[in-house]
Amino acid sequence: MPETNNWRRLDNSAKIFPIASSKKYSSVFRLSAVLKEKINPSILKRAVDKVLVNLSSFKVKLKKGAFWYYFEENNKEIIVEEEKNYPCKYIEPSTNNDYLFKVTYWENKINLDIFHSLTDGNSGIIFLREIVYTYIEMAHPEDFAKKLRLERKLSNNTEDDYLKNYDKKSKGAKGSKRAYALKGKKLPLAAIGVNHVNINLKLLKEKAKEKNVTITQYLTAILIQAIYQSNYQKHRGKKPIKVCIPVDLRKYFKSETVNNFFSYIVVQADMNLKTLQSFDGLLKFVKEEFERLLTKEEISKTMSANVKLGNNAFIKSIPLFLKLVIVKLSYLEIRKHTTTTFSNIGRIGIIGEYQKYIDKFLMLIAPETVEKIKCSSCSFEDNLVFTFTSVLENTEVEEAFCKRLKEEGIEISIEGNGVHDIISEN
Amino acid sequence: MTLYPKIRSVKNSHLAIKIMIAVSFLLALTCVIVNLCTSTNYLWCLIVIAGILYTWITVMYSINRNVNIASSVVVQTIAISALTLCIDFILGYQGWAINIAIPIIIMVANVTILVLTIVSVRRYYKYAIYQLIISALSFIPLILFWIWDDVITKPIFTTISSSIAAFTLLMSLILCGKNIVEELDRRLHL
Numbered sequence: 001m002p003e004t005n006n007w008r009r010l011d012n013s014a015k016i017f018p019i020a021s022s023k024k025y026s027s028v029f030r031l032s033a034v035l036k037e038k039i040n041p042s043i044l045k046r047a048v049d050k051v052l053v054n055l056s057s058f059k060v061k062l063k064k065g066a067f068w069y070y071f072e073e074n075n076k077e078i079i080v081e082e083e084k085n086y087p088c089k090y091i092e093p094s095t096n097n098d099y100l101f102k103v104t105y106w107e108n109k110i111n112l113d114i115f116h117s118l119t120d121g122n123s124g125i126i127f128l129r130e131i132v133y134t135y136i137e138m139a140h141p142e143d144f145a146k147k148l149r150l151e152r153k154l155s156n157n158t159e160d161d162y163l164k165n166y167d168k169k170s171k172g173a174k175g176s177k178r179a180y181a182l183k184g185k186k187l188p189l190a191a192i193g194v195n196h197v198n199i200n201l202k203l204l205k206e207k208a209k210e211k212n213v214t215i216t217q218y219l220t221a222i223l224i225q226a227i228y229q230s231n232y233q234k235h236r237g238k239k240p241i242k243v244c245i246p247v248d249l250r251k252y253f254k255s256e257t258v259n260n261f262f263s264y265i266v267v268q269a270d271m272n273l274k275t276l277q278s279f280d281g282l283l284k285f286v287k288e289e290f291e292r293l294l295t296k297e298e299i300s301k302t303m304s305a306n307v308k309l310g311n312n313a314f315i316k317s318i319p320l321f322l323k324l325v326i327v328k329l330s331y332l333e334i335r336k337h338t339t340t341t342f343s344n345i346g347r348i349g350i351i352g353e354y355q356k357y358i359d360k361f362l363m364l365i366a367p368e369t370v371e372k373i374k375c376s377s378c379s380f381e382d383n384l385v386f387t388f389t390s391v392l393e394n395t396e397v398e399e400a401f402c403k404r405l406k407e408e409g410i411e412i413s414i415e416g417n418g419v420h421d422i423i424s425e426n
Numbered sequence: 427m428t429l430y431p432k433i434r435s436v437k438n439s440h441l442a443i444k445i446m447i448a449v450s451f452l453l454a455l456t457c458v459i460v461n462l463c464t465s466t467n468y469l470w471c472l473i474v475i476a477g478i479l480y481t482w483i484t485v486m487y488s489i490n491r492n493v494n495i496a497s498s499v500v501v502q503t504i505a506i507s508a509l510t511l512c513i514d515f516i517l518g519y520q521g522w523a524i525n526i527a528i529p530i531i532i533m534v535a536n537v538t539i540l541v542l543t544i545v546s547v548r549r550y551y552k553y554a555i556y557q558l559i560i561s562a563l564s565f566i567p568l569i570l571f572w573i574w575d576d577v578i579t580k581p582i583f584t585t586i587s588s589s590i591a592a593f594t595l596l597m598s599l600i601l602c603g604k605n606i607v608e609e610l611d612r613r614l615h616l
Contacts (some may be wrong), residue, residue, distance in 0.1 A: 007612050034429070065613045072612075083431055107427055123438045194430065362429075417430035 001255045006073040009065070011145060011312045012162035013260040014042050014117040018062055018069045019320075023190075025091035025368045027116040027333075029343075029376075031128045032109050032362040039105040045080040046175060047134040048103050057156045057258050058118060061098035068119075068318055074098050083111055086192040086417070088366035088389060103131070108359065110135065116260070121363065122248050125378075128361075129350070130154065136357045143353070162257040162307045170304035176266065179242035179339045182237040182372045183229065184392040189289040193419035195398045196362060197386040200411040201379050207408055209293050213287050216344045218385060220245065220290075221283040221395075222404045223342055223375060224269050230396035232271055233272045244338040249303065249344075263303045265293040266338060279404075300413045335370040342375040350380070352397060360385055369390045395420050445473070452476050469516060476512040480505055497544060503535040503563060521579055524567065529583035532564045536594040543598050548575035554609035557598050564591030 010018075052059050060071035076097040083106040091102050091113060100115040113130045118126070137144045187193060208218040224241050232241060249261045267289045275281040287374040292298070309315065319327070348361045360383055365374040367389045377386040388398045405412050456476050461471035483505050487493060509527045514523035540558050548552075568588040571578040574593065578584050 009615060063612075065615055066616055069615065070612060072616065086432070086433060087430075106429070106431055111428060191433070334514075370580070415429055418432055 001069040008060075008071050009160070009168040010069055010071065010117060011158075011160040011257075011259040011261075012307050013120075013262065013308055015068060016327065017115065017117040019323055021090065022328075023090045026366045027330070028088045028091055028113050028366050029116065029121060029124070030087045030111055030113045030362070030364040031121070031124050032111045032364070033128060033132045034109045034359040034362065035132075035136075035357055036088060036108065036359050037139070037357070038108055039110060040081070041080060041105060041137075042356070043138045044103070044105055044131075044135055046108060046132055048078055048080055048136055050134050050138075051079075051127070052411055054154050055130060055156065055258070057128040058101060058127060059157050060100065060118070061093065062100060062117065064320060067316060067318070067323075071318070077215065078103065080105070082106065085189070085418075087111070087194060087364050088113060088192065101127075109362075111363055115175075119258055119345060120248070120260045120262045121246070122262075123260075125345060125348060126154070126258070128398065129348070132358065133351070133354055136354050140357070145370075154361040155256045155258055157256045158259055159247070159346045160252065160259060161257045161261045162303060163311075164247070164365060165255075165300075166246050166307035167300050168304075168308075170301050170308075176242075176268075176337045178239055178336045179268075180227075180232060180237040180239040180271075181336065181370060182231050182339060182392065182397070184231070184394050184396075186369075186372070186391050187393050187419065191391075191419050192367060192417075193388075193390045193392070193395070194417040195388045195390070195395065195420065196415045197388070197402055197405070198360075198413045199384045199386055199405065200389045201382045201384045203410045204384060207410060211283060213283060213385075214290070215384070216245070216342075217287050217290050218283065219277065219344070219377065220267060220342055221286040223340070224267070224271075224286070224406075225279055225282055225404060226397050226400035227339060228271050228277075238270065240268045242269075242338045243267045246341070246343045247294065247299060249299070252299055263299050263306075265290070265299070265302070267293075288326075335368070338371060339366060340371055340373050340375060342377075344377045347379045355381070362387060363390050373397055390420075393420075450482065452480055472516045473513055476509055478515075480509045487540050490499050494556065496551055497552035498564075499535050499538050499542075500559050503531055503560060506531050524570075524578055525580040526583050529567060529587035532560075532567070532587040535560050536564060536590045538596045540597060543594075543601060547571060551602075551605040551609050554598075554602065554606045555613050557595070558606070558610075561591055561595045564588060585593070 007287075021027040032242070034414060054072075059074050061074040061076075062071045063068050074097070078099060079097055080103045083104040091100060096102055100118045102113040104111045105112070110128070110131060112124065112131065114124050114127075174277050204215060205220070207216050213221075220243055224243060227241050231237075244264050244266050246262050246264045248254065249263055254259075267286055267300070269276055269282065269285065271277070276285055315323075343363070343365060345363055350358060357382065361378050361380045362385055363376040363378045364387050365376050367374045368391070372392050373388055373390045375386065375388055377384055379385070386401075388395075388401075390398070402412055402414065430511040435573055454471070457471040457474040461469060483501065485500050487498065497584040507523075510527040510531070513529075514520060539553065539560055542553055543557070567578060571581050571584055
C-alpha cells in the first residue's frame, strides 16, 4: 500500500484517553469470541488482514500534535500473536506496530484488545464479529463455498457525532462528590484477576420480568448489594456506592459513526438509607434511578457538558504537553467519583450459519488503582457472561454476587484466568 | 480447554534499565567525590555528569523503535549543542561552543535534513515538522548575534550555518511546500 498522509481528528471522547492513560490506567477493553475449535494462527492473521481492508478506520496510529493527538493511517503489518499477558493491559504502540488494538489468541479464543480512543464497545463488537465471520469462512471453506456471505456494508464513517448532536444551550450537569472506593490488598506484579460468571439467560430474564426490571437494572442492584455486604460494611464505608453505566448514544441519536459515541449514567446508592438495605428496596431505587437518568434530555445534558468542555476555546488552545499534566492530575480526582463501572453491551447477534461454530462472547474492562473492580456483560444465545476484572487479591465481591444469584434461583457457573486460584492455593 | 494462559511470573523488562541507572548514578557520585577530594580548581566531574546525561538521552531515544529519523536529528542537535555549551562553561567560558561548535552542528543537521528531503520527497510529510523545528533552531545564533553583539564574537560560522539553513528551508518549500502546509494543518489543529 502506498504511503499516504491521511489523518483524522479524535472524537470528543477519544481526546481524553491518550492524555489520561498510562500503564496503570490503560483505557483498554477486551472483546473475545470463544469458538468450538482451536484457533489456527495463520488463518486468523489472514482474516484480520482481510477485515482491515474493509474496516480501514481501525488501521491507524496515534500521533502527537501541538494541541491534540490525532490519528494517521498506519500501513504497517498487523501483529497477531498468542496471548501471553493479562487482559486489557496498556497497549504499547512501539511493540504493536503502532496499532491501537491487539489481536491475540489462546486455544479456542480470539481476543481483541482495543484502546478506547479508537472506538467504543459497540463498534468494537462489529470489528470482532467481522474477524470471527471471516475466520470461520476461511477455516471452513467447504461450508461457505456455495453460499459466501454477501459483502456486508461496513461503515467507515468517522464523523464526530458528539459535535453533531450536542445541545449548545444545555446547562452543565451538577458536580459530583467522591464515591466509596473498594478496599483490600492488591494483587502483586500488576496482575489482573478475571472471573466470568456464566448465567442462564432464560432464568435471568424470567427473574427480571418477575421483578418488573430490566436485566441491567437487576444485575446492577445485585452488584451494589454485593459490594455493600462484602466490602462496604466490613470497612464501615460512609460515601455512597456509585456505579457508572456506559450508555450507547446510537440508541438515542441517529448515528453511523465507528468512532466513540457513548455517554454514561451514574447510579448513586447511599447505603446508609434504611430503604436500600433490603434487596427489594435497592432494586426499586435502581429502577427509579435508571428511569430518571436514561431519558434523552438527561443523557443529552451529560453529553453536552462533556462536549462543551472539549470544545472550549481556552482548553483547545492549551498546548498538549500542558494538557497532559493538567488532565492527568484532574483525572486522579475524577476517577474517585465512581466505585465501579458496569458495562452491558447486550446480545451479540450472529448470522445463523455461523452460530454453530461459536461457543460464547466475553467482554472485559481494565480495572485500575481507584476502580479496583470493573464489571461487564454480554450475551450470546442462552448464556449471559458477567465478567469481573479485578486488581484485588480477595474475591469477596464476586462471591457475594454469585451467592445472591444462586439465592434468586438462577443457574450459574464460574470460569477465570486462574489468578485468584493461585492466590487461594498459596 | 482453558480460557486463559497461566501467567505465573511477569518478567521485569526494566531491570536492565534500573541497573544502568544505578551504575550511572554511582559513576557520577564517584567522580564528584574524587574531584572534590583531589582538586576543586575546576569541576571536571560536571563534564562527566553532562556526558552521562547526554548518553542517557541518546540511548532512551534510540531504543524506541518507532522514532522518526528526522526527530533524532532534532534531538541530537539540541543535546549535542547543550553538551558543548556545558563543556565550554565548565572549562572557563571561551565562546568556542557558540561561535564554532553549535554553528557546525546546525550545518550538519540542515544538510542531513536536506538529504532526507531529496531522497524521500514522497515521504517528506513525515519530516516536515522536524525540518521547521531545525530551521527555527538554526536562526537562534543569528538572532542572538543581532540582539547582543557580545555573545557571538566570531560570526563567520553563524553566518554560514544560517545561510545553509535558509537555503535548506527554501529548497524544502520549493520541493514540498504543500506537504509543509498539510503537516502544519495536522499538527496545529485545534
